[in-house]
Amino acid sequence: xxxxxxxxxxxxxxxxxxxxxxxxxxxxxxxxxxxxxxxxxxxxxxxxxxxxxxxxxxxxxxxxxxxxxxxxxxxxxxxxxxxxxxxxxxxxxxxxxxxxxxxxxxxxxxxxxxxxxxxxxxxxxxxxxxxxxxxxxxxxxxxxxxxxxxxxxxxxxxxxxxxxxxxxxxxxxxxxxxxxxxxxxxxxxxxxxxxxxxxxxxxxxxxxxxxxxxxxxxxxxxx
Amino acid sequence: xxxxxxxxxxxxxxxxxxxxxxxxxxxxxxxxxxxxxxxxxxxxxxxxxxxxxxxxxxxxxxxxxxxxxxxxxxxxxxxxxxxxxxxxxxxxxxxxxxxxxxxxxxxxxxxxxxxxxxxxxxxxxxxxxxxxxxxxxxxxxxxxxxxxxxxxxxxxxxxxxxxxxxxxxxxxxxxxxxxxxxxxxxxxxxxxxxxxxxxxxxxxxxxxxxxxxxxxxxxxxxx
DNA sequence: CCGTAAATGTCGTCG
DNA sequence: CGACGACGTTTACGG
Numbered sequence: 001x002x003x004x005x006x007x008x009x010x011x012x013x014x015x016x017x018x019x020x021x022x023x024x025x026x027x028x029x030x031x032x033x034x035x036x037x038x039x040x041x042x043x044x045x046x047x048x049x050x051x052x053x054x055x056x057x058x059x060x061x062x063x064x065x066x067x068x069x070x071x072x073x074x075x076x077x078x079x080x081x082x083x084x085x086x087x088x089x090x091x092x093x094x095x096x097x098x099x100x101x102x103x104x105x106x107x108x109x110x111x112x113x114x115x116x117x118x119x120x121x122x123x124x125x126x127x128x129x130x131x132x133x134x135x136x137x138x139x140x141x142x143x144x145x146x147x148x149x150x151x152x153x154x155x156x157x158x159x160x161x162x163x164x165x166x167x168x169x170x171x172x173x174x175x176x177x178x179x180x181x182x183x184x185x186x187x188x189x190x191x192x193x194x195x196x197x198x199x200x201x202x203x204x205x206x207x208x209x210x211x212x213x214x215x216x217x218x219x220x221x222x223x
Numbered sequence: 224x225x226x227x228x229x230x231x232x233x234x235x236x237x238x239x240x241x242x243x244x245x246x247x248x249x250x251x252x253x254x255x256x257x258x259x260x261x262x263x264x265x266x267x268x269x270x271x272x273x274x275x276x277x278x279x280x281x282x283x284x285x286x287x288x289x290x291x292x293x294x295x296x297x298x299x300x301x302x303x304x305x306x307x308x309x310x311x312x313x314x315x316x317x318x319x320x321x322x323x324x325x326x327x328x329x330x331x332x333x334x335x336x337x338x339x340x341x342x343x344x345x346x347x348x349x350x351x352x353x354x355x356x357x358x359x360x361x362x363x364x365x366x367x368x369x370x371x372x373x374x375x376x377x378x379x380x381x382x383x384x385x386x387x388x389x390x391x392x393x394x395x396x397x398x399x400x401x402x403x404x405x406x407x408x409x410x411x412x413x414x415x416x417x418x419x420x421x422x423x424x425x426x427x428x429x430x431x432x433x434x435x436x437x438x439x440x441x442x443x444x445x446x
Numbered sequence: 447c448c449g450t451a452a453a454t455g456t457c458g459t460c461g
Numbered sequence: 462c463g464a465c466g467a468c469g470t471t472t473a474c475g476g
Binding site for chain 1: 463464465468469470471474475
């Protein structure tokens with residue numbers, strides 16, 4: 001990874017046009033070819049170019065160096081290097097990568113294995129039940145054999161209710177399934193989302209990740 | 224901006240749990256307090272903490288230094304500094320900021336000036352036509368005087384169809400306007416969005432930015 | 447490679 | 462502070 005601190009101006013031309021006036025910034029060049037330009041504030045880079053892309057440096061006696069980074073879509077990032085204040089290179093090696101815990105995929109997996117949390121005698125028909133506009137997280141049948149579509153979110157917001165509503169509309173057109181009711185299940189459900197869901201006859205269920213994981217985890221099981 | 228290259232392990236506990244095994248990484252500490260941890264690939268940091276947040280360093284003779292970064296939501300980023308390979312500080316000053324020349328606003332402007340692209344004899348009632356839940360991009364009348372609400376996007380996805388649907392529902396409650404039909408106009412329309420729109424009786428129109436600009440641009444005009 | 451949904455999304459603006 | 466929409470969203474996953 002190459003780290004350059006330089007007084008520079010930057011232009012991006014691609015999906016939009018953007019210009020950065022002359023100032024001191026960090027230019028990060030990663031081993032995979034990614035370019036990032038950072039200032040002293042904000043989480044996000046001011047400008048960037050994702051790999052794969054190619055760098056052309058134009059260097060003359062009189063003019064400042066100009067770096068032109070181009071990708072396959074024809075987008076360009078042009079960096080005019082007015083003054084280089086620092087330039088160092090570091091070999092970081094390959095990163096073992098991030099291990100995540102608590103994302104939606106795990107919630108779905110856990111709930112699929114414990115649909116009885118939703119109701120006594122319920123059973124899972126399938127995960128990722130397909131519809132014309134995309135898969136429903138879970139399709140279940142309650143104890144009376146009535147179909148229930150379940151949308152699972154980590155954070156339950158209004159978009160998720162809309163998503164489930166679309167699925168329900170489609171599923172209810174299938175005479176073999178109809179009537180299909182809905183459950184909106186999330187670790188946290190925003191009041192506005194709950195209001196909308198209940199207004200549409202969709203039941204809201206708050207999931208306790210630790211409890212669900214505990215039931216599935218032999219180490220913490222009590223019996 | 225402080226740049227540290229170090230062999231480290233990292234844990235994040237907050238909206239989810241994430242763990243990074245021991246490896247060499249860049250730790251960037253910005254003047255505003257933002258922390259970013261980068262590896263040799265990917266545009267995005269492996270881990271981060273956005274300002275405002277506070278840093279506590281625990282340093283002992285025997286154990287490696289541990290940096291604990293905490294924000295107001297109680298999320299924590301814990302960096303165990305096993306070996307520091309580089310540590311430098313740079314004063315970048317305040318950045319003049321990014322100047323963007325966007326596309327979306329121009330699309331609305333261009334289509335407003337060329338509503339006849341939507342249909343022969345159509346006319347514009349107004350841009351940003353107000354409703355209780357926000358303004359509709361364009362309100363037009365077709366050649367028969369029937370109202371049409373137009374939602375414009377650069378990329379037409381399902382959210383945009385939902386947005387237009389909500390507007391249409393409200394506009395159709397106004398007896399002076401009803402019936403109001405809808406047009407979903409975008410440079411690119413995703414199949415799923417098109418399916419949903421057409422299912423709801425909303426017409427989809429793909430906009431050609433270059434052609435629309437050409438008509439308006441005296442330099443490229445043919446007559 | 448395209449399409450779809452998730453994200454510690456982030457970042458504005460507006461109540 | 463929360464809701465909502467835009468973003469050069471980026472990223473992961475499946476067909």
